[in-house]
Amino acid sequence: MPSQLGGYMGRMLRIDLTTREVTEYPITDEQRRLYLGGKVLAARILADLITGPLDPFGPENVIVVTTGPLTGTGAPMASRFNVSTISPLTGLLTSSNCGGSFGLHLKKAGCDGVVITGRAEGPVWLEITEDGVRFHDASPLWGMTTGATQAALPPRTGKLVIGPAGENRVRYAGLVSDDRMAARGGVGAVFGAKNLKALVAHGRRVVPVARPERFRDLQKDWVQELRSHPITGRQLPRLGTAGLLSGMQAHRMLATRNFSRGRFDQFDAVSGETLAEEHLVRNGGCTGCPVHCGREVILPEKAGNGAPEAGDAAATGWGPEVTPAAANGRASGGGRKGRRVKGPELETIVLLGPNLENADLAEIIRLNHQLDELGMDSISTGGTIAFAMELNEKGLWENGLRFGRVENLSQLLDDIAHRRGIGDLLAEGSRRLAERFGGKGFAMQVKGMELPAYEPRAAVGQGLGYAVSNRGGCHLNAGYLAVLEGLGLEMDPYTPRAKAALTILMQDLMEAISAAGNCLFSSYDVFPAALLNRPNGWLTRAVNRLLPWAGGPVALLLRLRWMPVHLPGLPLTRALEAVTGMKMDLGRLKLIGERGYNLERLVNTRLGMTAADDDLPERLKAVEQVPGDPRTKVPLEPMKRQYYRLRGWTDAGVPTPGLLRRLGIQ
Secondary structure, three states, rough: OOOOOOOOOOOOEEOOOOEEEEEOOOHHHHHHHHHOOHHHHOOOOOOOHHOOOOOOOOOOOEEEEOOOOOOOOOOOOOOOOOEEEEEEOOOOOEEEEEEHHHHHHHHHOOOOOEEEEEEEOEEEEEEHHHHHOEEEHHHOOOOOOOOHHHHHOOOEEEEEOOOOOOOOOOEEEEEOOOEEEHHHHHHHHHHHHOEEEEEOOOOOOOOOOOEEEEEHHHHHHHHHHHHHOOOHHHHHHHHHHHHHHHHHHOOOOOOOOOEEEEOOOOHHHOOOOHHHOOOOOEEEEEOOOOOEEEEEOOOOOEEEOOOOOOHHHOOOOOOOOOOOOHOOOOOOOOHHOOOOOOOOOOHHHHOHHHOOOOHHHHHHHHHHHHHHOOOOOOOOHHHHHHHHHEEEEEEOOOOOOOOOOOOOOOHHHHHHOOOOHHHHHHHOOOHHHHHHHHHHHHHHHHHEOOOOOOOHHHHHHHHHHHHHHHOOOOOOOOOOHHHHHHHOOOOOOOOOHHHHHHHHEEEEEEEEHHOOOHHHHHHHHHHHHHHHOOOOOOOHHHHHHHHHHHHHHHHHHHOOOOOOOOOOOOOOHHHHHHHHHOOHHHHHHHHHHHHHHHHHHHHHHOOOOOHHHHOOHHHHHHHOOOOOOOOOOOOHHHHHHHHHHHHEOOOOOOOOOOHHHHHOOO
């Protein structure tokens, strides 16, 4: 429905793949004020359409692709879009975020999002324009990698595609836009089940801004804040997300050997510093981002195999062959020639590196590129392989996989994507492997989703977040308390004190930031630079000591529905006011996040989730990470009870009718 607000194109399309009928999905301005956009608005739509358990691979499943009001406005770090559906990996609602250009082009086509239902009779790709939607035969594209698919589609358009993993319904297949992936939860497999190879969007529409002069002034100040902050202005540009590995190693948070340890003996070989010194060509980043945390690296040649295939490398869009030494002197790259590709992020390095006892960074770069081309989530891939290695080690499943032996992993990834041999079993994920072979206690997953790189026995608040996360083992939906427990500030990582309240606060704010269309890295500015620049200063030490005692004040903050303030370091609220024209402040922003989190929980309870699913693998709860130190286990149950109480949920983990009414959820 047309909108009187800025930031919105006023059109949400509903596309039935079975009948090829295209209609408008009605969204009112009142709903835009309540749910904003992105994953929160998607949760509202799914709550309206999903009434009970369903087959994620069936035609009754729904895909919702949404943008935020800041998407396409030129706001810094605001090129994000969201894909939500019912996950084939978890059986629950999943949301997957991406920084590719598809969301920007979708808004240029005059759309805020699309709701996709049904199943196409044969392979199709959809072209979304200002004039409507065209269906195209995707049979010639079926079987292509993500890079080759994007190269074959019309140029100068936004593209969202699957690779072989999505076509073959690997339960953790993702979607690719440019060189970025919406990876988690198997959203690509749902596309494949619907015979949907790609979405393409293009147009000439301009996103309306309610107060353009005010917004331009805010843009300049926001960019300056990001560039002057120690994380977004220094650490992320210099080392990317891989810069966190050093802190994770120091704090025993680095998932190693299927989460049996928190430190990796050969850590230096895979660190962010090594990536920068030996492989980095230059920084890359999402459209309109001043931070440029992405890495462009040379795709290493594999000994004995010659150069990478030209078709794959050329399709990535990174450009022609270069020599690292010639790339502005940024890195030597060992003097090798090759093609530039997207470098691995923190999660990929850890899950395919230390967690497999793999210290070969060049091999991790190759595997990362291969996973992108196959369209497969590196976190779930690495976690599932690590579990299979331990199953083999313990004699529960003889599969030939061993920790530290990675020379055949490339073939294994291809087998998973095409469901050949043991790859067919690995394509099901670690929870289903545990159901077949045993070993549930060391299957590193929550609700079916494999855990990311942070070992929670050294950050118990992060462990709580994993357990209660709506989409399963996710560090972001968990609230990312690791940033307070050692990777930014250094509150006591082992105490359960205040962890429930802080987790809720972080979850709600991150939900709302994502709904706006912003990268979650923009929230780092909330942490005062003075604290991060002086980790041993008296003020920082005092804050770290006081944080475990902040549970009461934070709990009070959570109950407040009226906070007419703008948080220093979070220009988002003022930017939303300038773009949309709606009233926005910290209280309203937090309420949007809380509303979204509870809506997702509501959908999950309809799908059969219970409090028993808010759990962690037994290894993390019962086995000390440091033998003899009882603190190095996650004390989940007391934190979980406190979390439910502060959320306003029942003992069964269900939002009460009173809470839903207070949140305005009908």
